[in-house]
Amino acid sequence: MASSGPRPQRADWQRNHERLLAAARPLVARNGARFSFEEVAREAGVGSATLHRHFPSRRALLDEVFHEAVECLRRRGAELARGDPGTGLLTWLEELTVTAVETRGLTASLEADADRGPSSADGCHGVVRKATVELVDRARAVGAVRPGTSPDDLLALVTAISLATEGDPAAARRLLRLVLDGVRP
Structure with missing residues (x-):
């Protein structure tokens, strides 16, 4: 009998996978791409x-x-798109910036993904860009941002702030607020 899809993983495999990810998250947040692979295994309690x-x-x-961090952002972007356009965009940019600041290496990963071009629309950068475009379009339609405000310009500003303040969410928020004052009409 033929299977209609991929075989589900065994419960112990799934449990170990989740333990490894749970152990890796704080190590990546603290050390970025320089995290210790062996420390992940130790923290997860596996070999x-x-x-x-x-x-x-x-x-x-x-x-x-x-991918997990970006998937959370994707869901949040969709949620914000259902509310007030101006507030939604500002909240999105702040949450995107803070996520990038708190997840060391995410900003560089998003930039590398963007360099792969249009075929990476389902990749990290594509997901973030799609949400940003939708939120900017909605905000622009109600006059909540200056005419000519581009999603790509806002993403470049978020990237610059994230890189300049990696590991310091308070500084990132402060700089972003200064930038967003120039975006509002």
Whole structure:
């Protein structure tokens, strides 16, 4: 009998996968791409071989940690798009900036993903850009942002602030507020 889809993973495999991700999140937040692969295994309470079966490389683990962060942002962008356009855009930009600041290496990953071009629309940068475009369009339609405000300009500003303040969300918020004062009409 043929299977209609991928076979579900065993419960112990799924449990180990979740434990590895849970262990990796704070290490990536603290150390970015320089996190210790072996420390992830130790923190998760599994052996190095188990870690390598789930994540054959540091990049694979980083990609999954970053994908989770971006998926949370995607859901949040959709939620904000249902509310007040001006407030939604400002909230989005602040939450995007703080997420990038608190997830060391995410900003560089988003930039690298953007360099891959249009084919990466489902990648991290594509997801973030799509939400930003929608929120900017809605805000522009009600006059909540200056005419000519571009989603790409706002993403460039978020990127610059995130890189300049990595690890310091309070400074990121302060700088973003200064920038957004210039975006409002």
